[in-house]
Amino acid sequence: MVPATILTLSLVSDRAVGVEPPESISVFQQDYCLDCHQGPDAEAGLDLETLSADLDDQEAFARWVRVVDRVRDGEMPPEDYGAADPDDAKRFLRKASRWLADHQTRQDDSLGRVRGRRLTNRQLEKTLQDLLVIRTPLAPLMSGEPRLHGYVGIADAQPMSPYQLQTHLDVVDVALDAAFQKVSRTEPLMERQWDAAGIARKNPRRRCREPEMRQGQAVVWSCSMPFYGRMEATRVPRSGWYDIRFTASAVKPPSEGGVWCTVRRGQCVSNSPLMTWIGSFEAQSEPRTLEYRAWIPKGEKLEIRPNDSTLKRARFAGGQVGTGEGEPQNVPGLAISELSMREVQPAGSAADTAAVLFGDLAIAKQGRDGVVSYQVDASATRQQLSDQLVRFAQLAFRRDIEPDRLVGFQQMLSQQLDDGVPAVDALRSTYRAVLCSPRFLYFSEPVGRLDDFAIASRLSYFLCQSMPDQELLEAARRGQLRNPQTLVQQAQRLLDTPRGSSFMSDFADQWLELDQITDTEPDRRRFREFDPIVQDAMLAETRAFLNQLLEHNAPVQQIVAADFTFLNSRLARYYGIDDVQGDQLRLVHLPDDSVRGGLMAHGSVLKVTANGTDTSPVLRGVWLCDRILGTPIPPPPSNVSAIEPDTRGSTSIREMLIRHEEDPNCAGCHRKIDAAGFALESFDASGQFRTRYERGNSRNKGPAVDPSGTLPDGDEFDDFTEFRHLVSHQDHRLAENLADHWITYGTGQRIRFADRAKVESIVQRTADSQYAINDLLMAVITSPLFLEK
Numbered sequence: 001m002v003p004a005t006i007l008t009l010s011l012v013s014d015r016a017v018g019v020e021p022p023e024s025i026s027v028f029q030q031d032y033c034l035d036c037h038q039g040p041d042a043e044a045g046l047d048l049e050t051l052s053a054d055l056d057d058q059e060a061f062a063r064w065v066r067v068v069d070r071v072r073d074g075e076m077p078p079e080d081y082g083a084a085d086p087d088d089a090k091r092f093l094r095k096a097s098r099w100l101a102d103h104q105t106r107q108d109d110s111l112g113r114v115r116g117r118r119l120t121n122r123q124l125e126k127t128l129q130d131l132l133v134i135r136t137p138l139a140p141l142m143s144g145e146p147r148l149h150g151y152v153g154i155a156d157a158q159p160m161s162p163y164q165l166q167t168h169l170d171v172v173d174v175a176l177d178a179a180f181q182k183v184s185r186t187e188p189l190m191e192r193q194w195d196a197a198g199i200a201r202k203n204p205r206r207r208c209r210e211p212e213m214r215q216g217q218a219v220v221w222s223c224s225m226p227f228y229g230r231m232e233a234t235r236v237p238r239s240g241w242y243d244i245r246f247t248a249s250a251v252k253p254p255s256e257g258g259v260w261c262t263v264r265r266g267q268c269v270s271n272s273p274l275m276t277w278i279g280s281f282e283a284q285s286e287p288r289t290l291e292y293r294a295w296i297p298k299g300e301k302l303e304i305r306p307n308d309s310t311l312k313r314a315r316f317a318g319g320q321v322g323t324g325e326g327e328p329q330n331v332p333g334l335a336i337s338e339l340s341m342r343e344v345q346p347a348g349s350a351a352d353t354a355a356v357l358f359g360d361l362a363i364a365k366q367g368r369d370g371v372v373s374y375q376v377d378a379s380a381t382r383q384q385l386s387d388q389l390v391r392f393a394q395l396a397f398r399r400d401i402e403p404d405r406l407v408g409f410q411q412m413l414s415q416q417l418d419d420g421v422p423a424v425d426a427l428r429s430t431y432r433a434v435l436c437s438p439r440f441l442y443f444s445e446p447v448g449r450l451d452d453f454a455i456a457s458r459l460s461y462f463l464c465q466s467m468p469d470q471e472l473l474e475a476a477r478r479g480q481l482r483n484p485q486t487l488v489q490q491a492q493r494l495l496d497t498p499r500g501s502s503f504m505s506d507f508a509d510q511w512l513e514l515d516q517i518t519d520t521e522p523d524r525r526r527f528r529e530f531d532p533i534v535q536d537a538m539l540a541e542t543r544a545f546l547n548q549l550l551e552h553n554a555p556v557q558q559i560v561a562a563d564f565t566f567l568n569s570r571l572a573r574y575y576g577i578d579d580v581q582g583d584q585l586r587l588v589h590l591p592d593d594s595v596r597g598g599l600m601a602h603g604s605v606l607k608v609t610a611n612g613t614d615t616s617p618v619l620r621g622v623w624l625c626d627r628i629l630g631t632p633i634p635p636p637p638s639n640v641s642a643i644e645p646d647t648r649g650s651t652s653i654r655e656m657l658i659r660h661e662e663d664p665n666c667a668g669c670h671r672k673i674d675a676a677g678f679a680l681e682s683f684d685a686s687g688q689f690r691t692r693y694e695r696g697n698s699r700n701k702g703p704a705v706d707p708s709g710t711l712p713d714g715d716e717f718d719d720f721t722e723f724r725h726l727v728s729h730q731d732h733r734l735a736e737n738l739a740d741h742w743i744t745y746g747t748g749q750r751i752r753f754a755d756r757a758k759v760e761s762i763v764q765r766t767a768d769s770q771y772a773i774n775d776l777l778m779a780v781i782t783s784p785l786f787l788e789k
Contacts, residue, residue, distance in 0.1 A: 013219055021053045028092040036359050049775030055103040065753050066634055068096050104754035106581025112447040112789035117155035117748040119441060121145055126466035131395060132179040135346050137295055141174060143167050149508050155748045172435045176428055183354045183374040186367045189343035196337050199231045207320035217335035219251055222306040223314045229305030230268035234341060236296045242599035243342045244292045250283040251333035258282040259332045260308035260570050263292055265300045280533045281571060282583035283334050306334050309531035350374060359388045360719060376423045385423060386410050387432055397439045398467050399453035409434060445789045452476035459491060462746035464499040484782045491781050492787055504546040511741050512627060513608045514539060520612035524631050527686035528696055529574055538603035540585050554772035556735045560598040561728035564589050595689055603648040603687030610685035613634045624676040629727060631672050631738030675709035679723035735763045735771035742780045758785050
């Protein structure tokens, strides 16, 4: 055995002088690691002899963390080498952990744990909407955002290129245009009503894709033809929010259930084929009235039609439908007797927007048809205009600011007034400068403990994805947010507001990647029961489920093993669950032997973890370990090739993965990955339960699914339900994982090595309540990780 002093010299030869790990680390490596991990042929590509001890090198730091984790988990040294002496392992872990954590802590003391970060696209959109009291969609105008560790708000992945700056200017202009047009509007909001004949085709002899008249109703038959069910009469004259109301019933419904239909909007022509979802419903024999609210761009129209892929569908020649051609085909249809559309301003009235733009300087002007518009009082002094600018800037910057720090904006306003620019236009252009300021776009967070205004912003953007409301700002102004009780009260209050009600949905879009559910489309030839109605219901199920867990402070284990879910009749039929009626999502208690309890069996999760055609135990296993089970998997060694599923069924993926577990380069990770991935093989790429694999597009089934496996701790399971039961008892790890993801999402920085002890402290605070989810959220919000930069 090489003496420790010689090993230390050999390490120094390849490292910068003065940059060395503690001596006890080098001794442990020499005694237990270097036999396998030195030289160009080192196992897993990890050559500890040349591994840099310069912890400013991020790649080297990550490798040291990996070494510590593998020793902690008993993966190093491997079993066939012989276990390390327990005292040696403890000493190594203590010294190495302190070495790594101290390095990050020193960096945090000078720079902060979270470096400069800015608003995400969604946060920018919602902030402009709330600030200006508008609801114009803005995110579609923004450039794409890079994801890091699954999230778009990570400070290290927020570049600001000239293109993005120009895009930001464009978005600000659209938002300001919407606000100023709203207060200066002179024409009344649109309101129209039609009977059945008003939305049906005008010429019954013409073959087209509009509804046909049948027994005094506008009827659309079940059919796969694009844009069938479009209504030319509903084309809107200007972009805006519209309340849509119509009375509908089913025609020739199936023997069980009704006719599931969709409401969408679009140009409804082949050269502009994209259709935007508004909603879905189940039409029954008895007429009922349905209501929706949707943003509809100028020139778009409605399409309302049967859209259940499991229903019998009519066939029409020539890409058009003639009156009476669907009747003899004996297919289900939808009948509409009346429809109305009313333009609305859901964010608030023009007076509300005028209060933000003009403050006390707003003058109301009565127009025709009772429309009230607003303008700046012509007698307003320059001082009054300057004071209004200060009020607007403080709202935009989300904190109190001394007027002398706004001199540049005030000079800009004054110069324009000197040049004869009307007061309204001068305010608008100065507001534009305010909204392009870094103080608006970026978070203002001092190094160390956040001040009250920074806490208010961090809390509001975490829970609401938008700027603090007035009550939260007042609490910050009074210096109350450093009090944990007040902070919890404010957090609970925000969760109970309409803005905070979407917290879990917004979080799950990134945590579970639900915002990517439309990135793949299940092969319709293989997955005939899947359709957009099912997909929408899957998303609604997961969002309602997560809200239920938070609202009722459920134990964290219910994330993976709950005895309930949320279903409507379409999703229940898709899952094979009986006795669920109606198109409204409702809580459904599941029998003990159901596979559907918990997130892992939600169709939304199963779909985003597949590619639309096949499933991969590796991809699903890695995703599950990282997102739900709390055992993140590092990237594979560069000398290991990936395994792709063999769709021909001629080679078992399980047999191929066993080779990885036999390879010492792969065994450590695949013991974690494969168990989770094999369990989820019980579900296909469209989220349906299966016992046999599909064989191409054939209806003939392929090999039997084997969902059995062994967890890293040695526990064995035979099927998915046993796997779910086992992981549900790892509630401490589940809670730690959820806290990790909340902190990443809320602070813009992933959990690093130095943060682990603080996360453990957060989780321990909730142990007595079985790691109840709302308790865990409040522990996160009141933790140093959340309250410090």
